[in-house]
Amino acid sequence: MGSEQIVRRGAVVAELRARIAAIEQGNVDRGGAVSLGLPVLDAALPEGGLARGAVHEATGAAAGGFAAMVAGRLEGPVLWCVDADARADLYGPGLEVFGLHPARVIVVHCQGRTDLLWAMEEGLRTPVLAAVIGEPPGTVGLTASRRLQLAAEAGQVLGIVLNPDGAGRFTASALESRWRVDPAPAGDVTRPRWKIALERCRGGAQGLYWMVERNEETGDFAVVAAPADRPVAAAVS
Amino acid sequence: MISLWLPRLPTDRLRRRSRKNGKDPDQRPPLITVTETGGRFLVTALEHRAEMASLTPGMVLTDARAIFPAVDVALADPVADAALLDRLTAWCGRYTPWAAAEGRDGIFLDTTGCDHLFGGEAALCADLVHRLEALGFSARAAMADTPGAAWAMARFGENGTVVPFGGIREALARLPVAALRLDPGTVGGLARVGIRVIEQLRNMPRAPLTARFGRTVGERLDQASGAVSEPISPRKPVTPFHARLAFAEPIALMADIERGLRHLLDDLCRLLAKAGRGGRTLVLTLYRVDGETFEIQVGAARPARDPGRLARLFGGRLGSFDAGFGIEVMTLTASVTEPLAPTAVLLPAATRAPVNGGESFRGDILAPLVDRLGNRIGFDRVARLTAVASYVPERAVRPRPALADAMDFTWSPDASLPPRPLHLLKQPERIEIVSDTEPDTPPIRFRWRRTDHSVRLAEGPERIAPEWWVRKAAARTRDYWRVEDGAGRHFWIYRHGLPRPDHPVEWFLHGLFA
Known part of the structure; x- marks a missing residue:
């Protein structure tokens, strides 16, 4: 009798969890998900991949590479909004390493935050685009992130907000997920390693990280360390 | 060709300013402007009442004060006068797209094909003078087949004269030689040999005239009569793609202006379609009742002639001016056009077009986006990257306009090179x-x-x-x-x-x- 009750309670909890997940994800059609090319990473995401029609945030020093990698897995033109005042510029030949063909990329040099966020929003509302990537100077507040998310839902375009300094990590955000991609010491210069951490994900797991190695000759990614189901902070060596 | 003369432009400018400041210039003493030359102040311009008191331009200020002590004196400001003349030239765009400032106080208008909109040539001339006078300018205008003859009639003939076709010779005959745009030295020289009117000059043998006074005299005579053409450049290059809308009553509501714009766009796009072209740069000019003009320029990344799409380009820009007491005329010009095949049809924005994931994609599916980005951020800031055959890293990439035509966007990297940084x-x-x-x-x-x-x-x-x-x-x-x-x-x-x-x-x- 006692064990039966426990089983029933388990079923109720599972059902409630599913309902909460459905509420959290809303009723918006996300137009499918983009596989990250690594089954372990995809498995951690509620839709088996990075949700299209949503905006994700990437922090860490390798955030740009991560975004290029995601965009490279999609088909179609990519809008990349950069700050005109930044000291470094996006370099076409460097995109190829991540499987993103430079000819697919439209680069917009925006003057200031307002224009950049506006350009991203315009891009996200344009369904012919595959992805919109942008690096707004400063942090993206709750209102701005909500606007971006709504634009992405309207246009069914995948958006990635880059935040390499990791600033604003704890500000409220309406974005779908937050990733932290940092370079990690590798054994070979041509096999750079990333530590990819999923810090937050709506309706999915969080606090996971993976060590990923990239083979620059083939363009393949491979997980070299098993995910640790514990907070990222505790996992830092 | 109409020649418009604003003989009192400097003083009219100052009078308009004081009226704007709430003063009545007619209550003030007559106004003259002066400029300092060689330690003396010379009168450069004067208003009507000062001229009635037998003051003349070129007088020394002390002499003028001796004749008529109660004058207001202002320093001449040729730069402000030139700026005003340029604004007035722009204002003349309400009559014709072809207008050019001339000298310090004149404007040429080519109204060929426009006069029927105003009820004929004479009516157009009268309307022009009337409106300028209402704005506070002394204005004289005349129309003739050549700029030279129109210039002469505006300054020395009856105000509002329209010289009929073939009537130039007769109309100019009794005018003084100064009407030929000759410098005062030449006019004085001609007077010394007894030549005072144009007819006398015309009957002189050309060779000794040229030997004595240079080639200018004969040239000006030929230009006035039409024997020699006189090219004049308009203020703005004229394109055949021009639409105009005048309102019986001035409009000030944004909704009305938008509706007017739609009308103009429909007209313009019809003209463009007939010529098989699409607009790249469009200029909307709004003429306010008080003589101010506003220009709004928008660009399109690819030539376009879809009124709806072009209207969206103007979208956010229409609110950037002050309609004041109302807009009476709107004109729309496609100043830059490019050939556009009649079959070019934009894909509806909602369809996910089949896009080649690799080397290139059709640029036109992105045209609406690039237009919006370009008009706000600048078309030179919306770019695609192309490879350049260079091993020097900073020279290996060059940004190109995102949707430029006939561009090779293929990226041909050298596979043997080590990976490059992002x-x-x-x-x-x-x-x-x-x-x-x-x-x-x-x-x-x-x-x-x-x-x-x-x-x-x-x-x-x-x-x-x-x-x-x-x-x-x-x-x-x-x-x-x-x-x-x-x-x-x-x-x-x-x-x-x-x-x-x-x-x-x-x-x-x-x-x-x-």
Whole structure:
């Protein structure tokens, strides 16, 4: 009798969890998900991949590479909004390493935050685009992130907000997920390693990280360390 | 051709200003403007009442004061006058797209094909003078087949004269020779030999006239009669793609202006379609009742003639002016056009077009987006990257307009090159070598942006020599290394120049790998 009750309670909890997940994800059609090319990473995401029609945030020093990698897995033109005042510029030949063909990329040099966020929003509302990537100077507040998310839902375009300094990590955000991609010491210069951490994900797991190695000759990614189901902070060596 | 003369432009400008400040200039003493020449003040312009008191331009100020002590004196400001003349030339766009400022106080208008809109040539002339007078300008206008004859009639003939076709000879006959736009010295010289009116001049043998007074006299005579054409450049280049809308009552509501714009766009797009062209740059000009004009210019990334799409380009820009007491005329001009095949149909924005994931995609599906971005951020800032055959990293890429026609967007990288960084610094930054080894290997520790980095791994060198055909004193051979620091970050650094004894080695950081 006692064990039966426990089983029933388990079923109720599972059902409630599913309902909460459905509420959290809303009723918006996300137009499918983009596989990250690594089954372990995809498995951690509620839709088996990075949700299209949503905006994700990437922090860490390798955030740009991560975004290029995601965009490279999609088909179609990519809008990349950069700050005109930044000291470094996006370099076409460097995109190829991540499987993103430079000819697919439209680069917009925006003057200031307002224009950049506006350009991203315009891009996200344009369904012919595959992805919109942008690096707004400063942090993206709750209102701005909500606007971006709504634009992405309207246009069914995948958006990635880059935040390499990791600033604003704890500000409220309406974005779908937050990733932290940092370079990690590798054994070979041509096999750079990333530590990819999923810090937050709506309706999915969080606090996971993976060590990923990239083979620059083939363009393949491979997980070299098993995910640790514990907070990222505790996992830092 | 209409010649418009504003004889009292400087004083009219000052009177208009004082009226704007709430004063009645007629209550003030007559106004004259003066300019300082050789320690004396000479009268340059004067208003009607001063002229009635037998003051004339060119008088010394003290003489003028002696004749008529109660005058208001202002310093002449030729720059402001020229700016006003330019604004008035723009205002004349309400009659014709072809208008050109002439000298310091004149405007030429070519109204060919426009006069029927105003009820004929004479009515147009009268309307022009009437409106300018209502705005507070003294104005005289005349129309003739040649600019020279119109100029002469505006200044020396009856105000509002329209010289009929073939009537120039007769109309000019009794006018003084000064009407031929001759300088005062020549006019004086002609007067000394007894030539005062144009008819006398016309009957003179040409050869001695040229020998005595130079070629200008004969040339001006021929220009006035039409024997020699006189090219004049309009203020704005004229395109045949021009639409105009005048309102019986001035409009001020944004909704009305938008509706007017739609009308103009429909007209313009019809003209463009007939010519098989599409607009790249559109200029909307709004003429306010009080003589102010506003220009709104928008650009399209690709030639377009879809009224709906063009209207969206104007979208946010219409609110940027003050309608004041209302807009009476709107004109729309396609100042830059490009051929546009009649079959070009834009895909509806909602369809996900079949896009080739690889090398290229059809640019026109992105045209609406690039238009919106370009009009706000600038078309030169919306770019696609193209490869340039150069091994020098900063020269290997060039931004191209995002949707430029006939562009080869294929990227042909050299597969044998090592991978390139994702970000390239706009200006290579010098790094400080904390701990050095041999001159031919990368440093063990370096400092960049006040942070120390120790080099764990390095790959290189990749030697990139300067292009000898690009002459640049600073160009030196660079040895590039890709180095990884203790945290796993990858940097692209290079040694500037070949190592030489008793010469410090310089290192720079050029790129960041992600």
